[in-house]
Amino acid sequence: MIATKHFNVLIIGAGPAGIGAAIALSKRGIKSIAIIERNDKLGGIPSFYKKKKGGIRTFVRWSRGGIPVFGEDYAKWLEKQLVKTKVQIELQSQVCNIDAKKKILTLVNNEKREVNYSADAIIMACGSREETPAERGWLAGSRPVRVLFTKQLLRLLDGNHLLPMNNPLIIGSDIIGYAVAAKLKAAGASDAIIVDNCSKPKCGFFERLYFRMWSNPNYKGLSAKSIEVIGNKTVTGVMFNGENITCDGIVVCGVLIPNSELALNGNIKVELHSRQLVVVKDYQLSESGWFATGNMLGGFHGAEWCYFNGQRVARAVTNYLSNKPMNLEFKNEKR
Amino acid sequence: MNVSGKMFYSWSDKDFDESLKFIDNEQLGDMPYDIAIIGAGVVGCALAYKLSMYKLRVLLIDKNYDVGEATSKGNSAIVHTGFDAAVDTLESELVTKASREWPELAKKLKIPYEKCGALLIAINDEQNTQLDKVYEKALKNGVTDIQQLSAEQALELEPKITKNVLRGILIPRESIADPFSTSIAFAEVALTNGVDILLGTEIIGIENADDKIKTLVTGCDKRIDTKIIVNVAGMGSRKLADLYEGESFDINPRRGQFLIFDKYSRSAINRILLPIPTAKTKGVLVIPTIFGNLIAGPTAEDFAINDNTVTDSTIEGLQTLLDGASKLYPGLYEQPVIGTYSGVRCNCSQGSYWIRCNDNHPGILTVSGIRSTGFTSSPALAEYLISELHTKLGLNLEVNSAAIDSRSERSWPGWWKRPYSNYELVKESPEFGRIICYCEQISLGEIIQHLDSPLKPRTLDAIKRRTRAQTGRCQGFDCMVTVAEIISNHCNIPLNKITKRGPGSEIISTGKHTTSTKVVK
Numbered sequence: 001m002i003a004t005k006h007f008n009v010l011i012i013g014a015g016p017a018g019i020g021a022a023i024a025l026s027k028r029g030i031k032s033i034a035i036i037e038r039n040d041k042l043g044g045i046p047s048f049y050k051k052k053k054g055g056i057r058t059f060v061r062w063s064r065g066g067i068p069v070f071g072e073d074y075a076k077w078l079e080k081q082l083v084k085t086k087v088q089i090e091l092q093s094q095v096c097n098i099d100a101k102k103k104i105l106t107l108v109n110n111e112k113r114e115v116n117y118s119a120d121a122i123i124m125a126c127g128s129r130e131e132t133p134a135e136r137g138w139l140a141g142s143r144p145v146r147v148l149f150t151k152q153l154l155r156l157l158d159g160n161h162l163l164p165m166n167n168p169l170i171i172g173s174d175i176i177g178y179a180v181a182a183k184l185k186a187a188g189a190s191d192a193i194i195v196d197n198c199s200k201p202k203c204g205f206f207e208r209l210y211f212r213m214w215s216n217p218n219y220k221g222l223s224a225k226s227i228e229v230i231g232n233k234t235v236t237g238v239m240f241n242g243e244n245i246t247c248d249g250i251v252v253c254g255v256l257i258p259n260s261e262l263a264l265n266g267n268i269k270v271e272l273h274s275r276q277l278v279v280v281k282d283y284q285l286s287e288s289g290w291f292a293t294g295n296m297l298g299g300f301h302g303a304e305w306c307y308f309n310g311q312r313v314a315r316a317v318t319n320y321l322s323n324k325p326m327n328l329e330f331k332n333e334k335r
Numbered sequence: 336m337n338v339s340g341k342m343f344y345s346w347s348d349k350d351f352d353e354s355l356k357f358i359d360n361e362q363l364g365d366m367p368y369d370i371a372i373i374g375a376g377v378v379g380c381a382l383a384y385k386l387s388m389y390k391l392r393v394l395l396i397d398k399n400y401d402v403g404e405a406t407s408k409g410n411s412a413i414v415h416t417g418f419d420a421a422v423d424t425l426e427s428e429l430v431t432k433a434s435r436e437w438p439e440l441a442k443k444l445k446i447p448y449e450k451c452g453a454l455l456i457a458i459n460d461e462q463n464t465q466l467d468k469v470y471e472k473a474l475k476n477g478v479t480d481i482q483q484l485s486a487e488q489a490l491e492l493e494p495k496i497t498k499n500v501l502r503g504i505l506i507p508r509e510s511i512a513d514p515f516s517t518s519i520a521f522a523e524v525a526l527t528n529g530v531d532i533l534l535g536t537e538i539i540g541i542e543n544a545d546d547k548i549k550t551l552v553t554g555c556d557k558r559i560d561t562k563i564i565v566n567v568a569g570m571g572s573r574k575l576a577d578l579y580e581g582e583s584f585d586i587n588p589r590r591g592q593f594l595i596f597d598k599y600s601r602s603a604i605n606r607i608l609l610p611i612p613t614a615k616t617k618g619v620l621v622i623p624t625i626f627g628n629l630i631a632g633p634t635a636e637d638f639a640i641n642d643n644t645v646t647d648s649t650i651e652g653l654q655t656l657l658d659g660a661s662k663l664y665p666g667l668y669e670q671p672v673i674g675t676y677s678g679v680r681c682n683c684s685q686g687s688y689w690i691r692c693n694d695n696h697p698g699i700l701t702v703s704g705i706r707s708t709g710f711t712s713s714p715a716l717a718e719y720l721i722s723e724l725h726t727k728l729g730l731n732l733e734v735n736s737a738a739i740d741s742r743s744e745r746s747w748p749g750w751w752k753r754p755y756s757n758y759e760l761v762k763e764s765p766e767f768g769r770i771i772c773y774c775e776q777i778s779l780g781e782i783i784q785h786l787d788s789p790l791k792p793r794t795l796d797a798i799k800r801r802t803r804a805q806t807g808r809c810q811g812f813d814c815m816v817t818v819a820e821i822i823s824n825h826c827n828i829p830l831n832k833i834t835k836r837g838p839g840s841e842i843i844s845t846g847k848h849t850t851s852t853k854v855v856k
Contacts, residue, residue: 129813
């Protein structure tokens with residue numbers, strides 16, 4: 001693999017964490033930085049939460065006195081900060097392969113086609129996704145249409161103004177589940193039924209109270225061995241502890257898993273079952289010069305946490321680049 | 336290449352492309368068909384493909400909204416050698432014959448195919464004694480290129496398998512292929528050569544079954560005339576046979592569940608791992624797929640014919656698979672499972688490969704009980720059926736010298752050829768450099784190419800089977816809506832009418848726009 005262009009730092013992913021790192025690196029005087037994003041816009045997951053009349057502000061900016069904002073607004077703020085810098089932005093560009101030893105990325109886009117970029121340091125800010133039913137291990141049954149992930153629901157609801165279901169059932173009881181119940185209710189659906197395999201919802205009390213402004217979902221949490229989806233062409237309900245709960249759509253929520261496949265492709269150490277990256281020290285991965293930030297490190301964090309985390313990684317990267325002795329005190333960032 | 340056959344859907348929705356709608360019988364021409372094939376699974380498609388080499392008017396009909404949509408989509412994707420088939424049966428004869436044709440067939444029809452070989456292993460004393468019987472059976476079935484292995488030899492070939500292995504048999508010609516592309520390739524060539532295809536069309540009645548020209552009544556109340564009817568409707572063959580009162584037979588669906596492991600597991604195992612087969616099934620296998628995953632399965636669970644949970648997955652079933660497969664490859668417990676699926680074997684109580692010529696009526700051919708081997712045997716079975724049609728049903732065979740017997744180079748699936756690496760192609764058509772499915776790295780160009788392909792696929796699942804978008808580890812988390820938007824834009828179908836598997840499976844249940852559509856300025 002031979003690179004056609006060299007950068008000081010390459011960042012994979014232009015969500016809050018990647019943008020946070022890019023801005024901080026730029027402020028720290030790093031000259032050539034590129035940020036690579038496979039989507040057609042900046043901002044990552046928050047950008048899918050559109051600003052709407054009667055919509056729900058789901059992102060909290062603690063830095064501005066804890067005021068909830070629309071995800072899209074936060075994404076726009078990030079974009080504004082980023083374009084002020086001289087960071088090169090590559091949109092609609094998918095990193096298809098990496099060479100971890102040589103620190104080279106192969107990216108594909110429709111203008112440059114397949115190109116190889118190299119760098120002195122590479123930050124992975126690839127975020128996370130929701131676990132599939134099979135990955136959860138307790139979801140089975142049929143595979144009808146309208147069993148959606150939160151991101152798919154957002155793109156239909158916020159991106160296309162389409163309400164996919166009237167009587168929703170939500171699987172997963174963390175904050176995302178409650179936010180989804182509120183969003184669906186605000187869009188015209190009825191109060192959702194939330195199910196999970198634990199007796200109490202995972203979402204905290206105050207967060208539930210906040211979403212009560214829009215919706216009062218019915219929580220059914222039992223130590224169920226399995227939930228089975230029912231429905232031939234379209235989903236009609238679930239079987240849950242012998243009870244048939246009817247619905248016309250399911251949202252499979254929460255339970256995040258890091259997007260660590262690029263690291264796996266490049267033989268960077270990843271714990272296989274959990275997909276967690278192995279952090280050696282100070283955000284550094286098992287290969288020298290590779291760093292990770294944001295929700296890709298695991299856990300479950302809001303947009304602003306990821307932004308600040310990106311800034312901290314920028315400090316670690318700057319230290320690495322200037323060959324300063326590393327901060328050996330290793331902290332595994334968890335909420 | 337000119338497509339001479341016609342292709343329509345019985346798709347009632349007003350927003351669906353008019354030019355693809357089956358509205359009027361005149362669209363099919365006024366001459367009766369020489370032969371109507373009911374069921375566009377892999378067997379029906381193979382038969383249409385082989386018949387398209389003759390000067391005949393052929394119609395291929397299916398109630399689903401794509402070819403290969405039912406039983407043919409959920410299998411182990413193995414091209415068998417037939418080494419363990421029941422000796423001296425039609426099934427064994429056809430599987431053995433077809434397995435030798437497959438390499439050439441895959442090349443000309445552009446079906447991804449790999450001769451990966453299989454390793455049968457005995458892990459306890461009982462199995463060890465059974466191993467010799469399997470070996471002798473294979474020789475009787477004409478699979479002579481097999482090799483007995485010691486435990487050390489087996490571990491040398493596949494170092495990651497269980498250390499409990501006592502002995503093994505290497506079957507070098509066992510192969511894997513893309514089952515989706517197979518039905519599609521057969522149907523595309525058939526269509527190009529002039530076979531007409533009607534999808535989304537259920538046959539609900541047969542009139543004048545004893546006459547020379549019979550009439551098919553469709554669910555959308557159209558009448559289609561044909562001289563010969565071939566019933567290859569798989570799980571639906573019983574219901575269809577009732578329409579013409581064919582000879583009695585019973586179908587006992589047998590479910591097979593599978594687990595799909597992520598691509599990082601594929602490098603661990605190179606060959607298909609087989610346990611010693613029992614009387615009922617081959618047991619739980621570990622199978623590398625042509626797509627680069629590992630799968631484990633199948634289970635064998637019997638169902639009643641009308642049970643619609645037959646393609647469901649169960650937690651118990653999946654746990655059984657993991658336990659069973661781990662006996663062959665213990666490392667599987669560590670591997671992330673990304674998905675599950677189940678398929679149904681069309682199991683006939685009266686025996687497999689249940690074929691009846693002139694089934695209570697002249698000119699009707701009933702084919703049922705084509706079990707899991709049907710994927711492998713389909714090309715040989717189609718040839719066998721044509722010879723039966725010729726000798727027993729009086730079908731006149733005149734070779735059509737204008738017929739083509741291949742697909743173009745561009746028909747190779749994108750995931751197999753990686754068009755984004757083709758510098759010239761992306762320069763010419765930049766959409767091949769716009770990646771839509773991140774997990775499988777499938778581009779916009781590939782999706783559009785398939786939407787414009789001869790069979791005009793219009794559902795999410797049809798695009799999934801052709802491109803592999805949505806089949807990766809995130810199971811459509813990132814790309815499902817994008818793919819729906821692409822179908823909507825390219826085919827001019829409103830987004831809320833995009834379906835997973837045809838009408839009745841719309842991604843939007845309400846058809847409603849949200850109450851707050853106004854964007855705040």
